[in-house]
Amino acid sequence: xxxxxxxxxxxxxxxxxxxxxxxxxxxxxxxxxxxxxxxxxxxxxxxxxxxxxxxxxxxxxxxxxxxxxxxxxxxxxxxxxxxxxxxxxxxxxxxxxxxxxxxxxxxxxxxxxxxxxxxxxxxxxxxxxxxxxxxxxxxxxxxxxxxxxxxxxxxxxxxxxxxxxxxxxxxxxxxxxxxxxxxxxxxxxxxxxxxxxxxxxxxxxxxxxxxxxxxxxxxxxxxxxxxxxxxxxxxxxxxxxxxxxxxxxxxxxxxxxxxxxxxxxxxxxxxxxxxxxxxxxxxxxxxxxxxxxxxxxxxxxxxxxxxxxxxxxxxxxxxxxxxxxxxxxxxxxxxxxxxxxxxxxxxxxxxxxxxxxxxxxxxxxxxxxxxxxxxxxxxxxxxxxxxxxxxxxxxxxxxxxxxxxxxxxxxxxxxxxxxxxxxxxxxxxxxxxxxxxxxxxxxxxxxxxxxxxxxxxxxxxxxxxxxxxxxxxxxxxxxxxxxxxxxxxxxxxxxxxxxxxxxxxxxxxxxxxxxxxxxxxxxxxxxxxxxxxxxxxxxxxxxxxxxxxxxxxxxxxxxxxxxxxxxxxxxxxxxxxxxxxxxxxxxxxxxxxxxxxxxxxxxxxxxx
Numbered sequence: 001x002x003x004x005x006x007x008x009x010x011x012x013x014x015x016x017x018x019x020x021x022x023x024x025x026x027x028x029x030x031x032x033x034x035x036x037x038x039x040x041x042x043x044x045x046x047x048x049x050x051x052x053x054x055x056x057x058x059x060x061x062x063x064x065x066x067x068x069x070x071x072x073x074x075x076x077x078x079x080x081x082x083x084x085x086x087x088x089x090x091x092x093x094x095x096x097x098x099x100x101x102x103x104x105x106x107x108x109x110x111x112x113x114x115x116x117x118x119x120x121x122x123x124x125x126x127x128x129x130x131x132x133x134x135x136x137x138x139x140x141x142x143x144x145x146x147x148x149x150x151x152x153x154x155x156x157x158x159x160x161x162x163x164x165x166x167x168x169x170x171x172x173x174x175x176x177x178x179x180x181x182x183x184x185x186x187x188x189x190x191x192x193x194x195x196x197x198x199x200x201x202x203x204x205x206x207x208x209x210x211x212x213x214x215x216x217x218x219x220x221x222x223x224x225x226x227x228x229x230x231x232x233x234x235x236x237x238x239x240x241x242x243x244x245x246x247x248x249x250x251x252x253x254x255x256x257x258x259x260x261x262x263x264x265x266x267x268x269x270x271x272x273x274x275x276x277x278x279x280x281x282x283x284x285x286x287x288x289x290x291x292x293x294x295x296x297x298x299x300x301x302x303x304x305x306x307x308x309x310x311x312x313x314x315x316x317x318x319x320x321x322x323x324x325x326x327x328x329x330x331x332x333x334x335x336x337x338x339x340x341x342x343x344x345x346x347x348x349x350x351x352x353x354x355x356x357x358x359x360x361x362x363x364x365x366x367x368x369x370x371x372x373x374x375x376x377x378x379x380x381x382x383x384x385x386x387x388x389x390x391x392x393x394x395x396x397x398x399x400x401x402x403x404x405x406x407x408x409x410x411x412x413x414x415x416x417x418x419x420x421x422x423x424x425x426x427x428x429x430x431x432x433x434x435x436x437x438x439x440x441x442x443x444x445x446x447x448x449x450x451x452x453x454x455x456x457x458x459x460x461x462x463x464x465x466x467x468x469x470x471x472x473x474x475x476x477x478x479x480x481x482x483x484x485x486x487x488x489x490x491x492x493x494x495x496x497x498x499x500x501x502x503x504x505x506x507x508x509x510x511x512x513x514x515x516x517x518x519x520x521x522x523x524x525x526x527x528x529x530x531x532x533x534x535x536x537x538x539x540x541x542x543x544x545x546x547x548x549x550x551x552x553x554x555x556x557x558x559x560x561x562x563x564x565x566x567x568x569x570x571x572x573x574x575x576x577x578x579x580x581x582x583x584x585x586x587x588x589x590x591x592x593x594x595x596x597x598x599x600x601x602x603x604x605x606x607x608x
Contacts, residue, residue: 003039003067011041012069014277017332018292019285020204024103025117027081035077036117038085040101041278043070045089045250050074051098052085052114059088070278084114086244091251100201100244102255102282107189107201109208113244116208120293123217127224127295134229134297136341136365137180138405141495141502142450144231145179146411148196149187149210152455154470163215167222175226178492182223183231183300183452185412187216188286191242193467196412198235198302199269201245203286206294213294220295231298231343232290236283236329237306238269246270255279266311274307275321284329291337299333301364304346304353314348323362330363341365343407354405369406369449372397373414380440381425384522384542391519394443394541398511401448405506408444409452415465423460423484432543434460434480435572435599438487438565439539442601445495446528446537448505460484483571494563494603500530514553523596525551534606535562538596545575546596556590558582559604566597573597580607 003022010016026037038050049059054076064072064087079085087099100107104115150160152170161169174182186197189205197207206213220230239255241247246255247270256270257263265271273279290296303312307326310316330342334357344353344364355361379393415421426433426440437460445451456471460481463472475481495501504510514525514536522541527534536554540546559581566572575597581604583590594602 003073008068008071011281012277014280014328015332016281017284017288017336019281020103020105020289024101024105024204025085025115027079027117027119028075030075033075033077035075036079036083036085037073037075038064038087038101039067039071039073040064040087040103041071041282042087042089042250042254043278044092044252044254045070045072046092046094047090048072049088050076050085051088052083054079054083054085079117081117081119083117084108085117086114089250091248093251095251097248097251098244099249102203102246102249104189104202104205106213107205107208110191110193113191113201113242115202115205118213120213123214123221125217125221125295127221130224130227131295131339134339136339137450138365138506139503141180141499142407143179143492143495144181144183144407144450144452145174145177146183146185146409146452146454148185148412148455148465148467150193151465151467151470153473160210163211163219166210167219171219171222171226171228174228177458177489178496179228180496181229181231181297183298184233186233186235186302188234191240191245195240196467197233199238199240199267200235201240201242203234203239203282204289217294224295229297230295231300232296233300233302234287234290235302236272236274236287237303238265238267238271241268241270255282262310265306271306271311274319274325280325280328283325284332287329287333288336291333291340296340298341298343300343300345300368302345304344304362304364305348305350308346308348308350312347326362327357331357334363343368346370351403365405366407366450367404368409368411368452369397369401369404370409371400372406372408372447372449373410376440376443377410377414377422377425379541380436381427383427387522387541388519391517391522394524394539395513395516397447398513398516402506402508406449407452408447408449410444410454410457411452412454412465415454415456415461417464419464421461421464422457424462431480431571432599434484435566437484438570438572439541439599439601441488441491442537442563442565442603443524443539445491446501446526446535446603448511448528450502450505451495458485458488480571483569487565487570490563498533498535498562498605500528500533500535503530514551521546523549527554533608536592536604536606538594538600538602538604540596540598540600543598545598546594548593549596550586551592551594552586552589554583554590554592555606556583556585558607559592560607562603562605564597565601566599572600575600577602577604 189202
């Protein structure tokens with residue numbers, strides 16, 4: 001394998017998004033001999049050896065050759081796919097340390113740490129039709145099911161499902177329930193289960209916990225054949241500080257900052273030095289690798305605020321070099337993979353996150369609306385008697401909504417560390433929690449923005465997420481949880497089948513307040529529409545009922561109740577509107593008189 005000098009130059013300049021074609025372990029034929037070409041960037045190393053069972057871990061027979069500035073390479077004849085290896089690196093002080101390959105395509109299952117030779121180019125993909133028609137989905141429904149693959153469902157003996165098992169079980173479940181995408185918590189190799197993948201070692205290595213890379217390719221392929229998109233979380237901010245990983249790879253600060261204060265993160269990990277050009281190429285190539293080799297449809301970039309500001313602290317100021325990296329990363333990914341979307345998990349109020357880089361934005365396609373999530377859940381936790389004084393918590397989101405392209409997330413972050421699950425956050429007793437959770441999801445699905453829910457939310461989990469346990473599927477033996485699952489399913493179907501709730505998400509014509517100021521009754525009314533249809537939404541946040549509640553300023557016509565969260569099939573009180581309702585004129589405006597149950601969320605469709 002000849003090293004591509006053009007790509008190598010781009011690597012050193014910080015502009016490579018295909019460095020994985022140079023570095024790592026590649027099965028090749030050189031001068032008529034089959035084997036593996038190993039290549040590593042270790043700029044401060046004196047020497048590097050390749051070691052493994054093939055040489056009885058004795059590197060003196062496998063010294064790598066320094067082929068250019070900081071780059072070592074070696075061809076080893078006779079090695080095969082699935083062979084184990086590591087690098088033995090001599091630092092500037094003469095100390096030797098064994099390291100996993102930063103560009104390994106496959107790794108041993110923890111606690112073992114060897115890299116494994118793997119051919120990631122031989123899978124025969126069958127998703128050409130899906131890839132041809134996929135889009136970034138701005139004017140389409142996007143209903144994301146966030147999942148931790150090891151804790152969604154398990155075998156009866158507690159063993160995790162493989163990628164193959166999940167293709168047979170998770171895909172039909174997601175498809176039947178009405179989700180358009182699966183967002184997977186990080187699959188890059190990581191040593192500690194409790195990090196959920198957010199503290200990584202193998203940025204090119206698909207975790208071996210559930211099978212090999214080709215098994216995961218099969219899973220993605222089957223998702224695409226079922227018309228399900230795949231989003232994957234990646235973490236270009238920090239990496240785990242285990243000795244076999246990137247930390248002081250060549251005995252010096254290589255991937256991390258030289259300054260000790262900047263190198264160490266708030267999570268006990270190491271911060272990437274995003275000013276180094278080779279580190280930029282490494283991270284951009286890692287993102288591109290998942291899109292290229294695994295046909296990933298979207299990447300959700302974790303902890304963006306920690307790249308925008310030094311350590312995520314606004315008081316320390318903007319990290320200019322990190323901002324430049326973000327823009328370069330997003331520009332290059334968008335240029336290479338035009339239909340893959342990039343999502344920012346950003347808790348800051350930094351402007352223009354979803355503005356194109358050509359207009360001096362950060363170049364993300366979507367941003368998680370963490371303000372919506374925080375304000376909404378805070379409101380629903382309140383005793384209803386205090387909601388009239390906090391009415392703005394639910395109206396504020398629309399005041400800034402059109403500043404970015406938002407996804408509304410109720411993610412794993414909200415169901416861990418003593419925060420309680422979404423259902424358990426709701427105010428009240430057992431039945432009131434379910435009633436308000438139904439209300440909450442109607443509000444979420446009729447609010448502009450794409451949707452994301454973490455696994456277990458759809459069945460009304462009371463137990464917080466634990467990566468060691470599967471979802472509490474036994475809850476579906478109980479009528480209240482059965483009814484809640486039916487409700488979330490029906491709401492998903494309405495969202496999918498009625499374009500007005502997604503087509504004009506990012507156009508002001510798609511949403512209109514009818515009454516945003518009725519804090520006395522704690523009732524909100526608004527319209528969602530597109531060019532063909534119109535819907536009136538009423539959200540009652542109080543324990544009061546109304547036999548003749550007047551929704552004012554509606555479009556003249558007849559209205560049909562599409563869904564009512566208090567219908568008996570959802571375990572509600574069944575105070576519904578069973579007949580077609582007609583508007584009437586009062587004081588020169590059109591009014592719709594409706595029945596409203598306590599904590600009811602109702603969607604009315606204008607019949608044209």
